[in-house]
Amino acid sequence: MVTAPDLEQMADRIAAGNRRALARAITLVESSRADHRTQAQELLEKLVGRAGGAIRLGISGTPGVGKSTFIEAFGQHLTAAGHRVAVLAVDPSSKRTGGSILGDKTRMEHLARDPNAFIRPSPSGGTLGGVARRTRETMLLVEAAGYDVVLVETVGVGQSETTVAEMVDLFMLLLSPGGGDELQGIKRGVMELADLIVINKADGDLLAAAKRAATEYRGALGLIRPKTPHWRARVRLASALKGEGIEEIWRDITKYREAMTEAGALEKQRAEQAKAWMWQELTDGLVYALTRDRRVAAALPDWEARVMSGEATPGAAADALRALFLGHSEA
């Protein structure tokens, strides 16, 4: 796709804030072709020293909660204040064509046209792990390009919230003023991930319900052990439609960052996240290398069949395949 000098140039252009170079680099990072992977790693190595400068925010909200409207209002508020905002997404169910979250940039039409904002849909298809890796790498690229606020959005599908929470500094949960009904629908584990709960649509007829919901969520949060001793999760009301509450939310985020940075907790959290990511890459890479091994590929169908019929134990099959791969008969 690109030659070595091209990579050098691409890195320079990204560092200079060139949007086309950034978009091309993200496409490279998203490719699963082996040569593209190698190039992507080289590019990331050139840029990793420039990354890390942004505040990384995760945001989750089920459809109907007004997430696009919120992100648009939130993003515009930030760019107006001089920030550069990148919006990424983690949605393993998304397809580039069709109902992609964010695929349709018209959902955030103002932000999409804002020169200080950069919107990138979720990498299409693949496992949650694969989508997550590509989003993490994209995060490094947009940071190297000078975006100082990165927003990673996800829909509440399966494990995607946990995955996003593990790659950001602060995780925000966006809810509608549904009260009890709403509370029901949230998995407990997801509440536990939240550093900030935002009840959107707190305007007009729904304001009273939003206030009641806030009280409920504050109560629910009181029962949960805080993620960190340096921050207690907060509940805020917002109306993305009217642009209300956005300023307070950004102030909370700033306070969170200050408190966590001062305690050394933010740096530690990022270090742990990077380490966990390294192990994930290592594991995935090993399994990939194994599946590409000729001896393994030749023996695999037979072992799988024997395991599936109950003729061999999974452990024995795993031992045999691993030994084939590693080229000696270690047990």
Add this chain to the structure above:
Amino acid sequence: MVTAPDLEQMADRIAAGNRRALARAITLVESSRADHRTQAQELLEKLVGRAGGAIRLGISGTPGVGKSTFIEAFGQHLTAAGHRVAVLAVDPSSKRTGGSILGDKTRMEHLARDPNAFIRPSPSGGTLGGVARRTRETMLLVEAAGYDVVLVETVGVGQSETTVAEMVDLFMLLLSPGGGDELQGIKRGVMELADLIVINKADGDLLAAAKRAATEYRGALGLIRPKTPHWRARVRLASALKGEGIEEIWRDITKYREAMTEAGALEKQRAEQAKAWMWQELTDGLVYALTRDRRVAAALPDWEARVMSGEATPGAAADALRALFLGHSEA
């Protein structure tokens, strides 16, 4: 621990239903010592042909729902009908000493003394994956020993329900008649795992509440896509204390087994479970072998430090460590 002829004898004794041999074999399977692992694999290979004959049931219920009382009543009902029942547990938080789930067999004192029942607490400590592997292997052993009903219990902690659901034929969710409050507390994903929901304590003052809860849960189940086209999840009332509803639950389980067997779906489900287990073993084994590699061990601290400080990308570190392990510089 045991020599090769010992393993042959141990396998024969287990097949003959010898409880002491079975208990010793489980201890072997639970050990993480490398030589024990090898022996455990050999033993399992000798016995795998005798395994698979039981119906495998998962049961989850939070503390306070009367799970022990239910399992005791359910187990005694089955042994009275001529079945041989094994009760295993998956609880990654359990320690052998202290508050172990089932560690205290007095929680099921009648069943614990029943010659046709075998109760084994959760393997102590370790990750959920490790606990799960040992429980899966123990399941093969008790099946080889002729137990025809295996009950795997778990408390609703994190991912443990999913893990148990992935090793059994039918997953049962035990609930108390809490109605709305109760419904709130259940993660949606867990409802989706259930083939059978049992509302326990449906007696006396709580009977009316239990009936209301049953209606709620039937409604909630109606919104969930069935796991299989061959079975619709059911909601049953039970009073473990009075022994009521147990017979109906067993009848449901039998019907489930018949419907799934007839459709070929049970065999397929087990085959898929075994295959997934094989891949898990293979992945875990590869990572374990990597961590034991001298070159990797020597280079690991430096790479981890560079990744944690943001100096190197996780991908580059993973590539380098993998290349060290595999002994050549593949990318």
